[in-house]
Amino acid sequence: MIEVKQVTKRYGEKVALKGINFKVGKGEIIGFLGPNGAGKTTTMQIITGYIPPTSGEVKVGGFDTFKNPLDVKRLIGYLPENPPLYPNMTVYRFLKFIAELKDIPRDQHDKELDRVMEVISIKDVRNRLIKNLSKGYKQRVGLAQALIGDPEVLILDEPTSGLDPRQIIEIRNLIKALSTDKTIILSSHILPEVNMIAERVLIINEGEIVAQDTPSSLSRRLRHGEVLQVEIDGDKDQIKKEIEELDGVKQVDLKEGKFNIETGHKGDVRRNLFFKMAELGYPILEMKTIDLSLEEIFLQLTTEEEEVLK
Numbered sequence: 001m002i003e004v005k006q007v008t009k010r011y012g013e014k015v016a017l018k019g020i021n022f023k024v025g026k027g028e029i030i031g032f033l034g035p036n037g038a039g040k041t042t043t044m045q046i047i048t049g050y051i052p053p054t055s056g057e058v059k060v061g062g063f064d065t066f067k068n069p070l071d072v073k074r075l076i077g078y079l080p081e082n083p084p085l086y087p088n089m090t091v092y093r094f095l096k097f098i099a100e101l102k103d104i105p106r107d108q109h110d111k112e113l114d115r116v117m118e119v120i121s122i123k124d125v126r127n128r129l130i131k132n133l134s135k136g137y138k139q140r141v142g143l144a145q146a147l148i149g150d151p152e153v154l155i156l157d158e159p160t161s162g163l164d165p166r167q168i169i170e171i172r173n174l175i176k177a178l179s180t181d182k183t184i185i186l187s188s189h190i191l192p193e194v195n196m197i198a199e200r201v202l203i204i205n206e207g208e209i210v211a212q213d214t215p216s217s218l219s220r221r222l223r224h225g226e227v228l229q230v231e232i233d234g235d236k237d238q239i240k241k242e243i244e245e246l247d248g249v250k251q252v253d254l255k256e257g258k259f260n261i262e263t264g265h266k267g268d269v270r271r272n273l274f275f276k277m278a279e280l281g282y283p284i285l286e287m288k289t290i291d292l293s294l295e296e297i298f299l300q301l302t303t304e305e306e307e308v309l310k
């Protein structure tokens with residue numbers, strides 16, 4: 001549905017995007033993750049056709065954003081980071097204005113506005129001036145304008161930024177509900193958000209895509225070895241020494257009464273550990289492998305682990 005090929009973007013001396021490539025399939029939900037200034041907004045603005053790339057090509061639904069900008073705009077609903085809302089318009093008037101901009105036939109305006117206001121649950125504020133709405137409701141109106149015309153693709157730039165925790169949950173739930181029949185790119189620098197909503201994550205750092213995968217395979221790819229967490233009853237110092245001597249064990253840390261055992265790439269020490277502890281009479285109470293959280297992945301990706309993913 002979306003194809004980004006070798007896209008670069010320069011702002012004068014500043015290279016904001018350094019030749020990025022990715023594809024988004026129909027109906028996919030992509031999380032676009034990166035720290036501030038990584039190039040998320042720039043990428044989204046290029047996909048929506050708001051700014052041109054310096055070089056490279058973007059296609060949406062087969063249309064080139066540069067050669068067929070109107071066809072692309074029709075396919076996309078865009079929620080910019082700071083949606084341009086008109087504070088002195090009522091919600092209804094503003095959405096009607098957007099429907100006009102999007103060339104929705106006049107006789108369909110009321111039906112379309114009703115549909116969108118229903119989906120986004122803003123019918124109760126339809127006659128309020130936008131300036132009198134809470135930040136959460138303003139963001140809903142921003143989402144509503146993106147949905148007018150029922151576009152196949154939604155591009156949402158940090159849709160929950162600046163909202164309070166309750167509003168964040170509401171907006172995330174709305175996006176989740178929309179995700180059943182739309183192709184969505186959602187940018188964020190909040191990792192659990194992406195983890196919760198996206199099926200695939202693109203991680204961008206300093207204008208380069210440093211990883212793209214599902215949250216769980218990213219975690220697997222990044223793990224240097226397994227981290228095994230084990231709770232064992234008995235003399236902790238003695239047990240630690242015994243584990244350290246097992247084949248394949250790289251490091252053992254004792255945290256809150258449990259052993260975190262780091263192993264090499266191929267090491268699976270669970271069986272050896274079991275027999276050894278049984279032999280010594282130390283019962284294993286619990287044993288599990290721990291997944292890296294997206295937060296940890298992200299920290300690794302953007303700091304010392306960049307090389308691992310290339």
Ligand SMILES: Nc1ncnc2c1ncn2[C@@H]1O[C@H](COP(=O)(O)OP(=O)(O)OP(=O)(O)O)[C@@H](O)[C@H]1O
Nearest residue numbers: 011014016034035036037038039040041042043189
């Ligand atoms: N119009 C512009 N002129 C000059 N530099 C720009 C312009 N827009 C963006 N940049 C720079 O390009 C880089 C990428 O910016 P971009 O806004 O795409 O990042 P981002 O990942 O969306 O970050 P944020 O979360 O802060 O919005 C940044 O270093 C930014 O300062």
